[in-house]
Amino acid sequence: MQIRRFVRNALEGDGCRVAEAETVRQGLIEAGTRKPDLVILDLGLPDGDGVQFVECLRAWSAIPVIVLSARSTEHDKIEVLDAGADDYLTKPFSVGELLARVRALLRRQARAAEGESPVLRFGTVEVDLSRRIVLRQGTPVRLTPIEYRLLAALLANAGKVVTQRHLLREVWGPAFVESSHYLRIYVGRLRQKLENDPAQPRHFLTETGVGYRFVG
Amino acid sequence: MRTEGNSGGSRASGSSLKHYVFAVLACGLTTLVATPLREQLELANTVMLFLLTVALIAARLGKGPAILASFLSVILFDVFFVPPRLSFAVSDGKYLVTFAVMLTVALIIGQLTTGLRRQAQEADRRERQTRALYELAVELAGALSLQQVAQATRHFFRHQLGTEAVLLFPDEGGALIASPADEPQTMIVDLHVARTVHDSGEPAAFGGLGSGNDQPWYFPLRGSTRTRGVLAASGGALGKDYRPLLETASALVATAVERLHFVEVAHVSQMQMVSERLRSSILSALAHDIRTPLTALYGTADSLALTRPPLPEPVRETVEALRDQALRLSGLVSNLLDMARLQAGKVTLRKEWQPLEEVVGASIKLLGPALTDHPVTVSLAADLPLLEFDAVLMERVFCNLLENAAKYSPPGSAIEITAANNGDRVEVSVLDRGKGFPEDKLERVFELFERGTAESTVPGVGLGLAICRAIIDAHGGRIRAANQPGGGGCVTFSLSRGNPPSIPEETSSMEPDQT
Numbered sequence: 001m002q003i004r005r006f007v008r009n010a011l012e013g014d015g016c017r018v019a020e021a022e023t024v025r026q027g028l029i030e031a032g033t034r035k036p037d038l039v040i041l042d043l044g045l046p047d048g049d050g051v052q053f054v055e056c057l058r059a060w061s062a063i064p065v066i067v068l069s070a071r072s073t074e075h076d077k078i079e080v081l082d083a084g085a086d087d088y089l090t091k092p093f094s095v096g097e098l099l100a101r102v103r104a105l106l107r108r109q110a111r112a113a114e115g116e117s118p119v120l121r122f123g124t125v126e127v128d129l130s131r132r133i134v135l136r137q138g139t140p141v142r143l144t145p146i147e148y149r150l151l152a153a154l155l156a157n158a159g160k161v162v163t164q165r166h167l168l169r170e171v172w173g174p175a176f177v178e179s180s181h182y183l184r185i186y187v188g189r190l191r192q193k194l195e196n197d198p199a200q201p202r203h204f205l206t207e208t209g210v211g212y213r214f215v216g
Numbered sequence: 217m218r219t220e221g222n223s224g225g226s227r228a229s230g231s232s233l234k235h236y237v238f239a240v241l242a243c244g245l246t247t248l249v250a251t252p253l254r255e256q257l258e259l260a261n262t263v264m265l266f267l268l269t270v271a272l273i274a275a276r277l278g279k280g281p282a283i284l285a286s287f288l289s290v291i292l293f294d295v296f297f298v299p300p301r302l303s304f305a306v307s308d309g310k311y312l313v314t315f316a317v318m319l320t321v322a323l324i325i326g327q328l329t330t331g332l333r334r335q336a337q338e339a340d341r342r343e344r345q346t347r348a349l350y351e352l353a354v355e356l357a358g359a360l361s362l363q364q365v366a367q368a369t370r371h372f373f374r375h376q377l378g379t380e381a382v383l384l385f386p387d388e389g390g391a392l393i394a395s396p397a398d399e400p401q402t403m404i405v406d407l408h409v410a411r412t413v414h415d416s417g418e419p420a421a422f423g424g425l426g427s428g429n430d431q432p433w434y435f436p437l438r439g440s441t442r443t444r445g446v447l448a449a450s451g452g453a454l455g456k457d458y459r460p461l462l463e464t465a466s467a468l469v470a471t472a473v474e475r476l477h478f479v480e481v482a483h484v485s486q487m488q489m490v491s492e493r494l495r496s497s498i499l500s501a502l503a504h505d506i507r508t509p510l511t512a513l514y515g516t517a518d519s520l521a522l523t524r525p526p527l528p529e530p531v532r533e534t535v536e537a538l539r540d541q542a543l544r545l546s547g548l549v550s551n552l553l554d555m556a557r558l559q560a561g562k563v564t565l566r567k568e569w570q571p572l573e574e575v576v577g578a579s580i581k582l583l584g585p586a587l588t589d590h591p592v593t594v595s596l597a598a599d600l601p602l603l604e605f606d607a608v609l610m611e612r613v614f615c616n617l618l619e620n621a622a623k624y625s626p627p628g629s630a631i632e633i634t635a636a637n638n639g640d641r642v643e644v645s646v647l648d649r650g651k652g653f654p655e656d657k658l659e660r661v662f663e664l665f666e667r668g669t670a671e672s673t674v675p676g677v678g679l680g681l682a683i684c685r686a687i688i689d690a691h692g693g694r695i696r697a698a699n700q701p702g703g704g705g706c707v708t709f710s711l712s713r714g715n716p717p718s719i720p721e722e723t724s725s726m727e728p729d730q731t
Contacts, residue, residue: 002512
C-alpha cells in the first residue's frame with residue numbers, strides 16, 4: 001500500500017535495505033529470517049494488533065521498533081510502547097521526521113554495541129554517570145536522589161519514548177505507577193535545573209498523554 | 217377485620233345494635249331454660265347460669281352487650297327466681313347481697329372477657345396485617361414496572377383495608393402525575409397537597425392524620441437519596457390505628473420504586489455504553505480510512521520534495537503545495553473527528569494533576585513549523601498550582617489557539633501565553649498582535665463553523681474555537697474572546713484549581729555522588 005511505498009522509497013533514498021511484510025505473521029517471519037537492524041510497524045495491520053507483534057519480537061530480539069499510529073489513540077501507543085516498542089510517529093508524518101527517528105535509533109544501537117561512554121553531553125550540560133556528577137556550564141548542579149534517578153532513567157533511554165508507567169516504576173517503584181503527578185513535577189524540576197527555557201524544553205520532551213523522550 | 221376494634225363509623229353502629237338484641241335474647245333464653253329447673257336447682261346455681269350467660273355474651277358480643285346483660289340478668293333473676301316471684305319485691309334482705317355480688321361479678325366478668333377478646337382480636341389483626349404486608353412485599357419484589365407496583369399497592373389497599381390507593385410519581389418536568397391505572401380512577405387526589413408532601417417528605421391529611429374523616433392520607437415515598445413519589449390512600453375512615461401500617465406499606469412501596477429507579481439507571485447506562493462503543497468504532501474506522509490515504513499523500517509529496525537531485529523550481533513548489541495542502545486536510549479531518557467525538561458528548565476525560573507549563577511546551581513543539589514566523593513568549597505565574605486536566609485534549613486547546621493566533625496576525629508578530637491565579641480558578645490567555653475579533657462576534661466565534669471574518673482569505677472552517685470551547689466545557693471551565701486595548705485578539709479560559717495532591721518532599725538533598 002501507499003504508505004509502505006513512500007516509507008520504502010525514503011529509507012532506500014537514505015541508503016537502507018528494506019523488506020516489506022503485509023501482516024503480523026509475515027512480519028515476524030521476515031524479522032526472524034532477515035534479522036533487520038530496525039522495524040517500522042504500522043499499528044493498523046489487518047491481522048491482529050501491533051502489540052502482539054512487539055511482544056513476539058521482544059521474546060527473542062532487542063532490535064528497535066518504530067510504530068506508526070493515528071492520533072487520539074494514546075492508549076494504543078502506551079500499550080505498544082510498554083510491550084517494548086522504542087518510538088512512535090503519529091500519522092501523517094513527514095519523511096524527514098521518520099528518517100531522523102530511524103537514524104537516532106540506529107545510532108543508539110551502534111553506541112550500545114560499542115559500549116556506552118560514562119560521560120554524556122547535551123546542550124551545556126555534562127553528566128558523568130560513573131561519578132554521579134552533573135555539570136551545567138562547568139558548574140556542578142545539585143540534584144536530589146529522585147531527580148538523579150529520573151535523569152539517569154531518561155538518559156538510559158535517550159532517543160526513545162518512555163511511558164509514564166515505565167518511568168514511575170523505575171524511579172519510584174511499582175506502587176507509584178498511578179501517581180503521574182510525581183513524575184510531572186520532577187520532570188519540571190529537571191527542566192528548571194538543566195534546560196535553558198524550561199517552558200519550551202529542547203531535551204526533556206513531553207509526549208503528551210504517553211510519556212517523555214530525552215533528546216541529546 | 218373491617219369493623220372489629222373500630223369504635224366510630226357507620227358500619228359499626230348497625231351491627232352493635234344487633235349485638236344488644238342478641239344479649240337481651242340470650243338473657244331471656246337463660247331465664248326460659250332455668251325456670252322449669254327452679255325446683256331442682258338452688259338459687260345459687262341459677263345465679264351461676266346467668267353469670268355464664270354474661271361471660272358468653274362478653275366473649276362473643278363485646279363490652280356494651282355484656283354490661284346490658286349484667287343488669288338484665290340481675291333483674292330477671294329477681295323477677296323470675298327470687299321469691300316472691302314475678303315481682304321486684306324481695307322477701308329476704310340477704311338477696312340484696314346476692315344481687316350486689318351477682319351484678320359486680322357479672323360486670324367484672326364482662327370487663328375481663330371483653331378485654332381478653334379485644335387482645336385476641338388485636339393479635340389476630342396484627343398477624344393478618346403482617347401477613348398482608350409480607351404479601352405486598354413479595355408482590356413488590358417481583359414488580360418490573362411502576363405500573364405493576366401501582367397495581368400491587370392498589371390490590372393491597374383494596375383487599376386488606378377496603379380502601380383505595382393511588383401512587384403519584386414526578387414526571388420529567390417534576391410535576392406529580394398518577395401512575396397509569398388499568399381501571400378508572402375513583403379517588404380524588406389533591407395534587408397540591410401531594411406536592412407539599414413530596415417536597416417536605418412528611419405525611420399529611422386534611423385536618424391532620426387520624427382525624428377520622430374521609431379525606432385521603434398522603435405518604436411520601438422516601439428513597440435513600442430523595443423522595444420518589446407520593447402514596448395517596450383514602451384511609452381517613454380507618455382511624456389512626458392504621459397509620460403505622462400505612463407508613464410501613466408506603467416504605468415498602470418506596471423501596472420497590474427506588475429499586476426500579478436504579479434498575480432503570482443501570483439499564484440506561486448500559487445502553488449508553490453500547491451506543492458509545494458503536495459510535496466510537498464507527499468514528500475510528502472512519503478516521504482510519506480517511507487518514508491512511510492522507511498519510512500516503514502527505515508522505516509521498518514530502519519524499520518527492522526531498523528527492524535528489526532537487527526538482528526544478530516550479531515542480532518543487534507544486535509538490536510542496538501538494539504536501540502542505542495534504543497536511544491541512546489531515547488537520548481538518550482530525551478536527552472534524554475531534555468535534556464529532558466531543559459533540560457525541562461522552563468523551564472520557566483522562567484527567568490527571570499536572571503543571572500547565574508542560575502542556576504549553578508540548579503544544580508549541582508540536583506546532584513547530586507553523587509558528588516559525590511568530591515568536592512565542594510564555595509567562596506563567598510562578599505560584600501556579602498543579603491543575604487537573606486531560607493533557608491530550610488540553611494540548612488540542614493550545615494548538616488550536618496558537619494556530620489561530622498565528623493565522624490571524626501578521627508574520628513576525630509575537631504571540632504570548634500567560635497564566636495566573638484568579639481566586640479559585642486559574643486564568644490562561646493566548647494573546648496575539650493581529651486585528652482581533654469583530655466586536656459583535658465575541659461570543660459567536662466559539663460556535664461551530666463560525667468564523668471571525670466570513671469572507672476572510674485566511675483558510676479555515678471555524679472548528680478550532682468550537683473544539684476549544686467543547687474541551688474547556690468538558691473540564692468545567694469557561695472560555696471567552698476579547699480584544700486587547702492595544703490591538704490584537706485575546707482568548708482566555710479558566711480552569712478550577714480544585715485540591716491538587718501534595719507530594720512529599722525528599723527529606724535529604726544529598727550530593728548526587730552519595731546516593
